[in-house]
Amino acid sequence: MARYSDDLGLAHVLADTADSISMSRFKALDLYVESKPDLTPVSDADTAVEKALRSTLARTRSRDGVLGEEFGVAGGTGNRQWVIDPIDGTKNFIRGVPIWGTLIALMEGDEPVVGMVSAPALGRRWWAARGLGAFAGRHQAAAQPIRVSGVRRMADASFCYSSLDGWEQTGRLASVLDLMRKTWRSRAYGDFYGYMLLAEGAVDIMIEPELMLWDMAALVPIVTEAGGSFTDLSGRNGAGGGSAVATNGQLHDDVLERLSPAGLRAL
Structure with missing residues (x-):
């Protein structure tokens, strides 16, 4: 290594x-x-x-x-x-x-x-x-x-997201708004900064709907080596999926489910 x-x-x-x-x-x-x-x-x-x-x-x-x-x-x-x-x-x-x-x-x-x-x-x-x-x-x-947080409950989580218009274009805006309501706090720090706050344990969830490889490649090792999870919206690990869901790991499955088409239908 x-x-x-x-x-x-x-x-x-x-x-x-x-x-x-x-x-x-x-x-x-x-x-x-x-x-x-x-x-x-x-x-x-x-x-x-x-x-x-x-x-x-x-x-x-x-x-x-x-x-x-x-x-x-x-x-x-x-x-x-x-x-x-x-x-x-x-x-x-x-x-x-x-x-x-x-x-x-x-x-x-x-x-x-x-x-x-x-x-x-x-x-x-x-x-x-x-x-x-x-x-x-x-x-x-x-x-x-640096290390991600140990937050386990959505109600205790600090949620970070990109601008809402991109989520509207993906048809997932309702899911993002629901996440905002379910979490303890939500802020749109944007770009790389939300992911770095996540890696430091200051926020617990960071999501973006549309990204290029150069937007994500540097972020993945930092988040994962800090103990977090980094996937695309489908749950595939890494930086190649065109979208990003980064969490402290504890909340990852819950966030993916809430952002999935099935999660959207359940709202």
Whole structure:
């Protein structure tokens, strides 16, 4: 399992590079923003971060493939692939909201084995590798192990979700609203942040209906190494299902049932 230690060390180096670039552009008066074909925004910080990380990986892991949100797939001669979301939370970034971060993952085949989330505007970083545990801190030298909560009852749970319009489009909005009513507290922290709060034990459930691989790959090792569960809406483990249900593990089956078509009919 210790074979991922070097990869995790590289992930910290990549995060240092990303933090330097992104913070230099955060709240910059000359920040350049345009719309992608899917009408989501992309800033010059997004592209600059991804280019820099790709350059480092080309030097240090030339045999590994790379998948990034802004520039697609490149290289790779084996089953290892680095997955990059240069700025997760671009809408926050361009509005000056500090909840955004760089997501870096290493996948072996279809499984994320290393995850790094760095949120420099929050002064915090989260990371994990398979078999090595999950940690958080300002940097690697200030690491604290993290663990999901032990909450067992829905009535005691803190529930986190993405914006409601996406759930409306999936036909599951009624189920999400029912979860909000059944849980102790609900808040929409959004993007990577809800999952990191889950891994730290501050919230107990985080769900999103529509995601890409780069949105999730880095989150999976952190949540699971912290003792949580991470599946898609069908209950399939991992980051490849296009949706996310992350919990402390104790509540997972209950949440999946409530979000299922059968659960919706039972409302």
